[in-house]
Amino acid sequence: MEHPRTVGFLLVPGFALMSYAAAMEPLRAANLLSGKTLYRWWHAGPTGEPVTASNGVAIIPDCGTGTERAADMVFVCAGGNPATFNDKRSFAWLRRLARKGTTIGGISGGPYILARAGLLDERRATLHWEHLPAFREAFPDVAVVPSLFEIDGNRITCSGGISALDMMVALIERDHGRQLAAAVGDWFLHTHIREGFGPQRMDLRYRLGVADEKLLRVLGAMEMSLESPLPRATLARQAGISLRQLERLFHRHVGHGIHQHYRWLRLERARQLLRETTLPVLDVALATGFASSSQFARAYRTAFGEPPSRTRLSA
Structure with missing residues (x-):
């Protein structure tokens, strides 16, 4: 008789319920569709008390992070701002599991916590795109990549959302073959199972509602060059049009000019870094293309109505 694989889930307060469900439910489906107990699972919380998801739903865990329960795999499910989670007991527990040979995974913001525990050094990993800039700095x-999920030996990381379903289908295929994995995907009406290396984010043309190819080329270049902003003339050359034509395209399709859009992108990135890292304000300013902390502070206050220090304090 095949020995069931045991999967543990560490639920961190504020975890994303959709990501967790997309990881756990395929295990139940695999058991149901195969007619066998292929997987068992348990849940841990940092204190053993009920853990509340980001939408307010609470789950009662089976144990706290001091447990000696065995598991073949343990996934950390986190959301919100994982940089604020600093439970040393949980970090030590995860390291202890890793030393025992348990495969350790992180979902959505979970990889941030694995990295805080020192479990992703020299590994290839991914996490939700919202956390990528701060993660790279911290x-x-x-070796962080913007993929759906990454399996690097006994470390598994996933960007979250429904990509957790793609990841679990891949793991079920590895354990029990393509036929069962396809049946699990079909069970959840997931007719197109995506490979781990697929992109996390929607194409710019759909995300921003822009169809003009020249403008899309420039918008993509801007998102990739926030630390060292490209001059407007350079952007126009990349588009193959004059600067005046490019400005007209921005006002027509984006609703404001090049400079305003570029500054907004940089300030949004800065806000993420302030919330999710401990970088000094000057380093955040430099990482988002501002020449000084005073210049950055003025632009930040104008955009968000508060100084960078208050955003850092509230995070």
Whole structure:
């Protein structure tokens, strides 16, 4: 008789319920569709008390992070702002599991917590696109990529949302073959199972509602060059049109000019870094293309109605 694989889930307060469900439910479906107990699971919370998801739903865990329960895999499910989670007992528990040979995974913001525990050094990893900029600044020793999920030996990371379903289908296929994996995807009406290396974000043309190819080329270049903003003339050359024509395209399709859009992108990135890293304000300013902390502070206050220091304090 095949020995069931045991999967543990560490639920961090504010975890994303959709990401968690997309990871756990395929295990139940695999058991149901195969007619066998292929997987068992348990849940842990940092204290063993009920853990509340980002939408207010609470789940009662089976144990706290001091548990000695065995597991083949343990996934950390986190959301919101994982940079604020600093429970040393949970970090030590995860390291202890890793030393025992348990496969350790993170979903959505969970990889941030794995990195805080020192479990992703020199590994390839991914996490939700919202956390990627801060993660890259905080953990330069992790080879972070913007994919749906990554399986690097006994470390598994996932960007969250419904990509957790794609990841679990891939793991079920690895454990029990393509036929059962396809049946699980079909069970959840997920007719197109995506590979792990697929992109996380919607194409710019759909995300921003822009169809003009020249403008799309420039918008993509801007998002990739926030630390060292490209001059407007350079952007126009990349589009193959005059600067005046490019400005007209921005006002027609984006609703404001090049400079305003570029500054907004940089300030949004800065706000993420202030919330999710401990970088000094000057380093945040430099990482988003501002020449000084005073210049950055003025632009930030104008955009968000508060100084950078208050955003950092509230985070």
